[in-house]
Amino acid sequence: MANGNIIVTEERATRVITLRRPSKKNAITQDMYREMSHAIDTAQNNPDIRCMIITGGSGVFTAGDDIDDFLAADSSSPEMLTNGAKFLYSLALNTKPIIAAVDGVAIGIGTVLLFHCDYVLASTAATFSAPYIHLGLVPVGASSLLMPNTMGYQRAFAMLVMGRTFTAAEAEAAGFVNTVVSPGHTEVEARKVAREICRLPADAVATSRKLLRMPPEELTRRIDQEGHLFGERLKSPEAVASFNAFANRKRR
Numbered sequence: 001m002a003n004g005n006i007i008v009t010e011e012r013a014t015r016v017i018t019l020r021r022p023s024k025k026n027a028i029t030q031d032m033y034r035e036m037s038h039a040i041d042t043a044q045n046n047p048d049i050r051c052m053i054i055t056g057g058s059g060v061f062t063a064g065d066d067i068d069d070f071l072a073a074d075s076s077s078p079e080m081l082t083n084g085a086k087f088l089y090s091l092a093l094n095t096k097p098i099i100a101a102v103d104g105v106a107i108g109i110g111t112v113l114l115f116h117c118d119y120v121l122a123s124t125a126a127t128f129s130a131p132y133i134h135l136g137l138v139p140v141g142a143s144s145l146l147m148p149n150t151m152g153y154q155r156a157f158a159m160l161v162m163g164r165t166f167t168a169a170e171a172e173a174a175g176f177v178n179t180v181v182s183p184g185h186t187e188v189e190a191r192k193v194a195r196e197i198c199r200l201p202a203d204a205v206a207t208s209r210k211l212l213r214m215p216p217e218e219l220t221r222r223i224d225q226e227g228h229l230f231g232e233r234l235k236s237p238e239a240v241a242s243f244n245a246f247a248n249r250k251r252r
Helices: 030-041 068-074 083-092 109-116 143-151 154-162 170-172 186-198 201-213 216-234 235-249
Strands: 006-009 014-019 051-054 097-103 104-106 119-123 127-129 179-181
Touching: 006 051, 006 119, 014 030, 014 186, 051 186, 068 235, 083 109, 083 216, 097 109, 097 186, 104 109, 109 127, 109 143, 119 127, 119 170, 119 186, 127 170, 143 154, 143 216, 170 179, 179 186, 216 235
Parallel strands: 014 051, 051 097, 097 119, 104 127, 119 179
Antiparallel strands: 006 014
């Protein structure tokens, strides 16, 4: 299936979700959030799909939210963030192993979603950041819960509160990247990992995965809490000034 900038293919028992918007560094629009949610949700009760891969192809994973698309949304509407929130819920409630193949930049939600994945491959060219702080905003996607749990408070503080960028080597050392490979090889290696997972007993994988992960209701509670604070921060003088500065740079 090819829906705009999201391509969904199936290879044996693996569903591959590819972000394909190279002209915008795979920046994610509201429509793209909706399509990714659909791809994840429809895999849940399909026994033929044992595993999923999320990839941006070679050279880039995603530059995060498309700011123009975000600003074009009706900020007075409570539905403004619905598609992004629905995608985060899809990740939190997902029961199938997800592998991420990151080659290039992973900014904002591009880094956050990795903490909902089960296995992450990165190229040596990959970089990771969640710089919401620079827009006067707060963490999203239960990242304030998942990041400290995965890589410790100090590293999470550096990424979420200080807005620092991590290299692939630093991400591997922090524990949220499993394997670092050469640029252009992340998808090939992700497919190898998917085949390895698909050869394992499906029910045992599902049960073991459930034991390892935080309860989904804990994740959705934090997603809701962060979302409420995020909405409040959007109206703050700091955020308004940051978005105005962005709009002014675009007009030059």
